[in-house]
Amino acid sequence: MQRIAVLLFPGFQMMSLAAISAFEFTNLELDEQVYDITYLSESGGPVPGSFGVTVETSRFDDPAFDTLLVSGAVGIKLPTAQESDFIRNALAASRRVASICTGAFLLAEAGVLDGRRATTHWLLARELQSRYPKIKIEEDRIFIIDGSVWSSAGMTAGVDLALAMVEKDHGADVARAVARKLVVYHRRAGGQSQFSALLELEPKSDRIQKALAHARSNLKNTLSVEELAEAAHLSPRQFSRTFRAETGQSPAKAVENLRLEAARLMMEQGRHPIDVVAAETGFADRERMRRAFLRAFGQPPQVIRRNAQREYQA
Incomplete structure (x- = not known):
């Protein structure tokens, strides 16, 4: 005991x-x-x-x-x-x-x-x-x-x-x-951010919240402005203007942050090949995901996975 x-x-x-x-x-x-x-x-x-x-x-x-x-x-x-x-x-x-x-x-x-x-x-x-x-x-x-x-x-x-x-x-x-x-998520990885990409956006209207929920549930999609606007029941022009006013970000930047959050979690907690992670989170290919990781975290996906595994094995 x-x-x-x-x-x-x-x-x-x-x-x-x-x-x-x-x-x-x-x-x-x-x-x-x-x-x-x-x-x-x-x-x-x-x-x-x-x-x-x-x-x-x-x-x-x-x-x-x-x-x-x-x-x-x-x-x-x-x-x-x-x-x-x-x-x-x-x-x-x-x-x-x-x-x-x-x-x-x-x-x-x-x-x-x-x-x-x-x-x-x-x-x-x-x-x-x-x-x-x-x-x-x-x-x-x-x-x-x-x-x-x-x-x-x-x-x-x-x-x-x-x-x-x-x-x-x-x-x-x-x-x-x-x-x-x-009734909690199974062991968030130690390296996972204390912040949530969705929480940081803090959209004020139900329509923008619906668009973001749609994005997070459909990361494999292209998630164009037109697709997100349809989920929000707004015209693309009105959606883009409203989205930026409520979140301070462009729809494209917000989608990338959601993809990064999901991809980093998959890298830290699983053994999926990088190509699979890139496809599942909508980055399309590993090189595009690698560049996004370097911009956001200063490290490529392989290093983040290796650090997470080393920490848990310590």
Whole structure:
């Protein structure tokens, strides 16, 4: 049985606890208690969270758990001297130490992120980098594994991190079954963007939203302005004008971003040949997709796939 400790402190962000569901449902899926969860704090006893819920904790002492998960806060929370000591000791005594959201600030203050790659909530990633220049912050990541230290982006990304741990411990089939029961996407790849191309566009009208939904569901199509305008029930001229006014982008640029998002996910999570990925996401050929990847990510598709595989195998 793997013992997982969750480090809490007054004002911990409630969403941090959502990650625990992945371990709970793994126990249910395997019909045995493969994970045991312990909630810890510096003083023990009841610890109030960020939204009125209190969790009963044990006082931390022995750091020899399989995994230590450090919860995040609504803003920046720095550890006490005792918390820092416990985190540092856990790095030596545990198989892995992880932060959820702004829990990365506690790991950073304890010095366990020095020289490592890490991420946190995108709103505070640059602040983390500014305060701790020895860390290699990658602000647009869902989660990062650097040796025995894991870190996740904000809020729901903690669930992705926990599912990745389940997959590492018990295989992809178990993680996939747990994700289905949690009604979440099966383990967004660590390298996937914290942002969604659709969310960034933020269209205001139902018609433009329908056009974008049509585009995302039909990436293999040409997706000309005429096709998108028909989905929006507008003339091509009116559609182009309205689309740019609502999103700040041209339809062609928005479609390319949707294709890039889908193609990067396929590259990171699958073993499809590059030609297949290009065809499925509407790039038509691998060279066109390669040029789009270089413009958007500064790396060709093969490098992104290799980095994702190397990270998961670490």
